[in-house]
Amino acid sequence: MLFRLPPRNLVATLIASFVVALTVTLQPASADAGFQRWIQQFRNVAIQNGVSGATYDRAFRGITEPDPEVLEKARYQPEFRAEPWEYFDNRVQEDAIQRGRQLARQWKPWLDRIESQFGVSRYILLAIWSIESNYGEVLKNDRIMRSVPRSLATLAYADKRRAKFARQQLIAALKILQTGDIDVGHLTGSWAGAMGHTQFIPTSYQAYAVDMDGNGRRDIWTSIPDALATAANLLRRNGWRTGETWGYETAALPGGRKFPGGNMALSRWQSIGVVRANGKPFPRPSDTAELKVPDGRDGPVFLVTKNFQVIKRYNNSDKYALAVGLLADEIAGYGGLVRDWNRPFERLSYNETEELQKRLGALGYYEGPIDGKIGSGSRAAIRAFQARNGMQQDGHPGKEVLRRLRGN
Numbered sequence: 083m084l085f086r087l088p089p090r091n092l093v094a095t096l097i098a099s100f101v102v103a104l105t106v107t108l109q110p111a112s113a114d115a116g117f118q119r120w121i122q123q124f125r126n127v128a129i130q131n132g133v134s135g136a137t138y139d140r141a142f143r144g145i146t147e148p149d150p151e152v153l154e155k156a157r158y159q160p161e162f163r164a165e166p167w168e169y170f171d172n173r174v175q176e177d178a179i180q181r182g183r184q185l186a187r188q189w190k191p192w193l194d195r196i197e198s199q200f201g202v203s204r205y206i207l208l209a210i211w212s213i214e215s216n217y218g219e220v221l222k223n224d225r226i227m228r229s230v231p232r233s234l235a236t237l238a239y240a241d242k243r244r245a246k247f248a249r250q251q252l253i254a255a256l257k258i259l260q261t262g263d264i265d266v267g268h269l270t271g272s273w274a275g276a277m278g279h280t281q282f283i284p285t286s287y288q289a290y291a292v293d294m295d296g297n298g299r300r301d302i303w304t305s306i307p308d309a310l311a312t313a314a315n316l317l318r319r320n321g322w323r324t325g326e327t328w329g330y331e332t333a334a335l336p337g338g339r340k341f342p343g344g345n346m347a348l349s350r351w352q353s354i355g356v357v358r359a360n361g362k363p364f365p366r367p368s369d370t371a372e373l374k375v376p377d378g379r380d381g382p383v384f385l386v387t388k389n390f391q392v393i394k395r396y397n398n399s400d401k402y403a404l405a406v407g408l409l410a411d412e413i414a415g416y417g418g419l420v421r422d423w424n425r426p427f428e429r430l431s432y433n434e435t436e437e438l439q440k441r442l443g444a445l446g447y448y449e450g451p452i453d454g455k456i457g458s459g460s461r462a463a464i465r466a467f468q469a470r471n472g473m474q475q476d477g478h479p480g481k482e483v484l485r486r487l488r489g490n
Contacts (some may be wrong), residue, residue, distance in 0.1 A: 089217065093195070102399045116145040120239045121145070124249075130459065131253045137260040141269075148236040149228060155273040156241050166377040166401070172455045173213050173405040174412060175430040181217055182208045182413035192307045196294065200314035203323030206412035207478035209254040213405060214281040221279065221303065229268040230255045230284070234275050238260030245273075251275050254284030263299045270303070278302030279309035290316040313396070320395040321388065328393060328407035329386035331359040331420055337377050345370040349386055359420035374400060381424045438479055441487040442467060 094147040116440075120143050128138050142437055174280035182424035185194065186208055193204040211217055220226055234255060237248035252275075259269055271277035275284060279302055291300035294311035302309040332346075335341065336355045336472070349367035356373065358364065359382075384404065430438060435454040448463035461477035468475045471486055 086455070102456055115239060117148050117235075117239050118146060121235060124238070124252075126234070126247075128253060128256055133253065133256040133260060137256055140266055141256055141259055142235070143266075144197065145235070146233050148240055149232050149273075150229070152233045152236045152273045153240055156237060156244060165315070166381065167425040167429075168456065169401050169426075170405055170408065170423060171429065172407045172457075174418075175454065177437075177454055178212045178216075178409060179412045180453070182212055182409070183415075185217060186413065189306060189310075191312070191374075192294070192410075196307070196311050196314050199312065200318045200322075202314040202317045202322050203410065203414075205414040206328070206406060207281075207313055208413050209406045210313050211279060211310065212409060214276075215279050218279045221270075226251075226272065228273065230269045230271045230275050230277060231259075233271065233273055234284075234424050237274070239266075248275070251284045252287050258284055258287060263422055264303060279306065280313040282312065286314070286316065290319065316396060317392055320392050322392045322421070323336040323388055326369070326389055327368070327387060328389040328403070328410070329384050330371075330384045332356050333359045333361075334421065335375075335383055337379075341373055345372050347371075348385065356383075356385065374404070376400060376404065377424050382419050382421045426476070427482070428477040429479060430484060432483055434481075435479060438464075438484050438487065441481070441484075441490070445487075445490060 115328060125135065125138050128136055133216075175465050184203075186204060191462070193207070194348040196202070196207070197204050203208065214219060229256065229375045231252065233249045234252035238252060239245075241248065247326070255269065255275065258264060259266055269277075272281065276282065277284065277287060282302060287300075287302065291302065292308060292315050293300045294307035295305050297305070300308055300312070302312050324340070333356075339355070341354070341356065347367065348364040348369050348371050351373070352364065352367070352372060369387055372386050372390075374384040374386050376382070376384075386407075390407065392398070392401050393406050396406075397403070408419070432454045435456065436452050439448055439450070439452045439454075439460060442460070442463040443452070445467070447466050450457070450459035450463075456479045464479060464483055465475045465477045467473075468477075468483065
């Protein structure tokens with residue numbers, strides 16, 4: 083009996099069925115079927131919003147499950163409320179100042195051009211770079227940087243509070259990929275999708291990104307000129323006033339007096355007893371300013387001007403804007419605060435804080451990074467050490483803790 087080959091269409095069908103079966107078999111065991119359905123369904127939404135199917139498929143190739151670390155960070159609500167001194171100690175410190183000055187020299191030609199084109203102080207840009215990504219060091223940390231499409235799809239799929247935001251940012255991120263400004267392998271960001279040296283969310287990138295180095299791509303991930311110019315463009319387009327400061331530290335407020343809220347001319351503030359901490363006159367007495375008392379009347383007091391409010395367009399937080407302004411002044415060589423924060427311990431230097439972390443780690447109390455910054459892990463380690471050594475368990479990184487550690 084002769085063997086007859088099956089018809090061609092049957093062969094094709096059998097091959098196709100085999101390929102589909104093989105593909106299903108090779109899917110990771112941990113793949114999330116619901117998440118994959120969401121990705122398939124959202125493809126049509128993306129296409130309706132101007133994203134090509136090819137771009138979408140390229141962005142999600144190999145992504146089969148949500149990012150569990152993104153969901154963990156989205157759920158995490160820290161119980162600890164940072165005191166003013168802690169917030170500023172972690173951001174306005176010796177290492178950030180010295181590195182900012184070194185990078186100001188290294189990138190001077192580009193900073194000259196950016197400052198000339200956008201009118202924004204180079205020191206403000208350096209301070210933002212420091213606070214947003216530790217001068218780009220964060221971008222080298224694979225535990226922090228992750229796929230932007232995966233992160234945003236994870237939030238859109240599994241976080242009801244952030245779903246609308248995440249869908250909007252995901253469409254924007256896919257359009258960034260489609261322009262060719264960055265390839266999919268480098269389209270990385272924080273768990274919430276903040277990208278590059280200066281940490282722009284995708285819609286902000288679309289609004290403000292600049293190709294400063296002229297290579298045809300707006301690359302805030304690997305081009306320092308592009309990243310700093312993008313930050314400068316955001317500030318300029320939100321009203322930055324060239325040649326003006328963000329604010330002034332004032333002397334202690336006269337006791338027993340109430341002071342008005344809102345903006346008044348600096349000359350008016352001076353007339354009611356609010357004067358500069360360094361004793362100098364206000365260089366532009368007609369400028370308007372608002373009084374800020376972030377640490378009570380016994381701590382540093384500030385009169386903040388229009389540029390302070392512009393910095394808040396980058397991050398809508400008084401503490402953030404103050405940190406940027408104070409760090410910028412230090413990098414520029416203007417000096418630090420005249421009056422310190424109401425810190426309930428004797429502050430450690432940056433090097434001493436690193437030593438504290440190293441010693442806690444050597445004794446088994448601490449497993450986090452040695453970065454001179456006190457976060458929840460460092461505080462927990464300090465409290466554990468204090469408990470073991472009969473000290474008050476406040477978690478403060480003070481001189482007394484370090485002295486005790488040196489004795490162990």
